[in-house]
Amino acid sequence: MKLAYILLGLIYMHPDLSGYEMKYIIEHSTGFFFKVHLSQIYPTLKHLTEKQWVTFEVIKQKGKPDMKLYTITETGKVELDACLTEPYHFEYNWENLNMYFSKLLLMGHLDTEDIIAYIDSGIKVITQITEEIRTGSFADIFQTKESFLSNIPPVEQKQYLTIWENEHRFICEEFERRLTLLETIKKELKD
Amino acid sequence: MKLAYILLGLIYMHPDLSGYEMKYIIEHSTGFFFKVHLSQIYPTLKHLTEKQWVTFEVIKQKGKPDMKLYTITETGKVELDACLTEPYHFEYNWENLNMYFSKLLLMGHLDTEDIIAYIDSGIKVITQITEEIRTGSFADIFQTKESFLSNIPPVEQKQYLTIWENEHRFICEEFERRLTLLETIKKELKD
DNA sequence: GGCAGCATGTAACGTGTTACATGATTTC
DNA sequence: GAAATCATGTAACACGTTACATGCTGCC
Numbered sequence: 001m002k003l004a005y006i007l008l009g010l011i012y013m014h015p016d017l018s019g020y021e022m023k024y025i026i027e028h029s030t031g032f033f034f035k036v037h038l039s040q041i042y043p044t045l046k047h048l049t050e051k052q053w054v055t056f057e058v059i060k061q062k063g064k065p066d067m068k069l070y071t072i073t074e075t076g077k078v079e080l081d082a083c084l085t086e087p088y089h090f091e092y093n094w095e096n097l098n099m100y101f102s103k104l105l106l107m108g109h110l111d112t113e114d115i116i117a118y119i120d121s122g123i124k125v126i127t128q129i130t131e132e133i134r135t136g137s138f139a140d141i142f143q144t145k146e147s148f149l150s151n152i153p154p155v156e157q158k159q160y161l162t163i164w165e166n167e168h169r170f171i172c173e174e175f176e177r178r179l180t181l182l183e184t185i186k187k188e189l190k191d
Numbered sequence: 192m193k194l195a196y197i198l199l200g201l202i203y204m205h206p207d208l209s210g211y212e213m214k215y216i217i218e219h220s221t222g223f224f225f226k227v228h229l230s231q232i233y234p235t236l237k238h239l240t241e242k243q244w245v246t247f248e249v250i251k252q253k254g255k256p257d258m259k260l261y262t263i264t265e266t267g268k269v270e271l272d273a274c275l276t277e278p279y280h281f282e283y284n285w286e287n288l289n290m291y292f293s294k295l296l297l298m299g300h301l302d303t304e305d306i307i308a309y310i311d312s313g314i315k316v317i318t319q320i321t322e323e324i325r326t327g328s329f330a331d332i333f334q335t336k337e338s339f340l341s342n343i344p345p346v347e348q349k350q351y352l353t354i355w356e357n358e359h360r361f362i363c364e365e366f367e368r369r370l371t372l373l374e375t376i377k378k379e380l381k382d
Numbered sequence: 383g384g385c386a387g388c389a390t391g392t393a394a395c396g397t398g399t400t401a402c403a404t405g406a407t408t409t410c
Numbered sequence: 411g412a413a414a415t416c417a418t419g420t421a422a423c424a425c426g427t428t429a430c431a432t433g434c435t436g437c438c
Binding site: 138 | 292298358
């Protein structure tokens, strides 16, 4: 489960965190950039508690419901670190790429060499994919199959191609920029 | 359902398309950049057939199972266009942003002015978000709450900040690049 | 002989989303 | 007086994933 590890990571960073605050942090930080529902966070925290990866303290409030402040346990920390240090196994989709960068956000507490090993696994895979896009195995469908659009009017074909070519170029450049980002972080961590 | 409209769009682009080919196109084109399972495509096509948005022709093959080649119906085309021309309603997450650009890939057959209206809705929203990131309402959690990491060792804090600041900067620039992409497509479509 | 590719599909499971439920306080 | 914010949670539903099932061809 992805969310479980993100919550674990946040709880490590900031002990005594409530489920409500976790949602705010995930949604208001540029790094994560995804939506979570409280109705998904609460059962996940319950599950983490059952596994004894986290514990919580109940805080009574006036006029507001009780608040549960979560803290990571030793077992939880071991699990978190094990998940974070797994090298990057790439799949050709956004979700997987975003997950890689989300995990990077959560590993600031690890030894520098472990973070760099993780970054290196990312550099390796992204370099490989950039190559594959260029040499063809992941080439855009319009480049490999030019006849793909042959059954629709030429005016429409032209518009499709304009959009596809621009988006294709954007994605290729996106990979290169992600590589630069990783190299920059690596360099800064070394200092 | 998102997938239904992507399949509809692909079927319009290339009439007589099989479910199996749709998976290949989605996964091997840089634009879509996401994973789909055949076990998700087939029930979706069944559903589209029941709604009479598509029809299919059965092709018997030697040594291979029968192949179903799908074609869009008039009703299906109306539904597709209605979905595509909806202006961009932004949510602050990757999935939604990617969906916007995926829809753009599918609208090459629309009138140029309709595509431009869609692009303009995107430019408007993305400009607004870029502003919000800069002025603070979507600022990175580390910029608004510097004390967020105060309970962990300073060495760890420093590493977290290095990673977060770089990823934050990347996302900010990403929005600007998406804007440039939209402006380029708009300009090229006008010629 | 085994595995990958073509081509379809169902069933079970896991995850994510929407709707519902509570309830005081603050803001418009 | 209505809506938003804080703070928790459950239930039903939609969607996505993994596993299973079939079966022939071509390649190593």
